Amino acid sequence: MKTNKTEMIRKRDFWEANRQSGGYLLRNKISKMIVSVVRALLLFGLCFMIIQPLLTRFSTSLMPEKDLYDSTVILVPREITFDNYRIVADLTGLPKSMLNTLWTCTLVSVLQVIACTLVGYGFARYDFPLKKLWFGCVIVTIIVPPQTIATALYMNFVDFDVLGIIKLFTGKGVKLHGSIVPYSLMSITCMGLKNGLYIYMLRQYFRGIPKSLEEAAYVDGCGSLHTFVRIMLPDAMPTILSCFLFSFVWQWTDLFYTRNFLSNYTIFSNELSTILTRMSLYFSNETGKPTIVPVGRQMQLVSIGILVCSLPLIILYIFTQRTFVESIAMSGTKE
């Protein structure tokens, strides 16, 4: 009863104040409300648009085949089946391909991040001849589409040799093609997927660390390497972590480098990209006679593939969302 009374008083006060302000208060309040409603609608719509394909994919993934053609079934399947998942797992060689993806991605991203951190630190804190030129080269690596150099790179690793040194000893180059060695070599030299971007991000971060910190370390007798490991690295850990996550996520879904350098391993993204070509063969074997897979069915299985591919990443993202968003924000502000 008492709260009701105070509420009433507040309400009366509001109208009183509104009258005194000549209607300004009310207008202000209404316009604020309209803005927030419009904003909520817009955001909800856009967010829904991003999430909706995931949800649709999930619901169709549980449908048996006949539900796909039943126009009365839209989102909720008549009966839930996990058969589709089994088929996709067979088609993409699942446990093995996922494990392969996991270890190659981890290895490659760790190498890339180590190299990019060193290089980013060098660019940010040291002055040396031709620095601007080399940094220009970093920008070039960001801009050049990998397709441009793909053919030449491919040939490079069929007959690998660094400036003719190996040929000098053994008479011919090493056949590195098909193993993970070429891509690891590229990763440790910052030539992997989008590595220029990570160098840029890390450089931006290291540039922001105050000079006095470094000087204090020098005065206390730290060498260059010591300063880097003891002072700079712990500070930069969030940014490095986020670079690692980016590298991991993009490597996970990457097709280009995977197809070129890791084709001998069953990597999930590679399997997923060729899932359509193997589908009819699979079903023919299953039924014992040649079958053409209907488009709806193809679509469903591909959706499941996409879902399976992105699920680990989404889980990873949910746990590390803050690191992702904040690190980009940090590297964007300073220039």
Add this chain to the structure above:
Amino acid sequence: MAQAKSKVGVRKWGLKDSILTYLPIEPLIRLIKGSKKKNGTFDSMRSRNARIGTLFVLPFILGFLVFMLRPLCESLLMSLSAVKIIQGAGYTSTLNGFENYKYALTVDPDFNNFLVDEIGRMAINAISTLVLSFVIAVILNQNFKGRTAARAIFFLPVILASGVLPGIEAQVGSNQEITMIESVAEELSSSSGINISATLEELLSVSGMASSVFDILFTMIDSIYDIVMASGIQIIVFLSGLQAISPSLYEAADMEGCTAWESFWKITFPMVSPLLLVNCIYTIIDFFMKNDNKVMERINTVMYSQLRFGESAAMSWIYFAIALAFIAVSSFIITRGVHYYED
């Protein structure tokens, strides 16, 4: 190093300095002269630091020379020559001038059309991506409930729209009839039968207004899904720029009687405009390198299925040159309009 620069005034690296930095001339001279006294003029702190810095950057330099510069030159050569694959023994190439470029532009049935298509699509998409990501960033910068969740969701496309994921669904039924795919795709993706934008388009075209403008507008609206999916990073970059604006600017403007609209155009927009350049370049590069890009697909098929290495190299060089031209033109336009705030 930035602070040191302003205080000391950094010397430029001349040829002599650079040579002395990397070649151990100084100890040699000392050896010859037989003096043990350290002479500070040659091996200064500066050149020692330069050597350490170079050591840090060395992985990149090596990688660039071996895995980027060399392939780049080779691919340029390849694009200018007829390449023949020899089983198990690499390839032979003989120079043939601009034959491959001629092939790409005049003989290849699809490359031309795809190129024009994609460039047109890119121009529209880049502009709408920039506008949309800016608007969303402004909204996400305001205070409301569930802001963190909204930010997280808008960043999700960075993961969901990367690598194989966007392109693969488009391949479904690429050998079957198109009408059928479309109907099934519609069945799968949209739950309601009403298409608002199509209805609106019909209404407006009946009313007989400038149709070409509406066409562009409706392509933008219809591709809003693609645009939102492509603008994750851009939103975050804009957001970071918005957060860097000091609130006192808005307070002062408010005291002077600025409306929200005015302070948006007089404060928010100019303060964030430098980031427009970064975002614009990122958008263009991102678009050019996407997997569901028709030109990229064409280059891949020419390379892997038809094994025409020379022709595919020529195609990718044409593509790269166009991308560069786009970046140059857009950065030229943007830098003229950008306001840099000195602090």
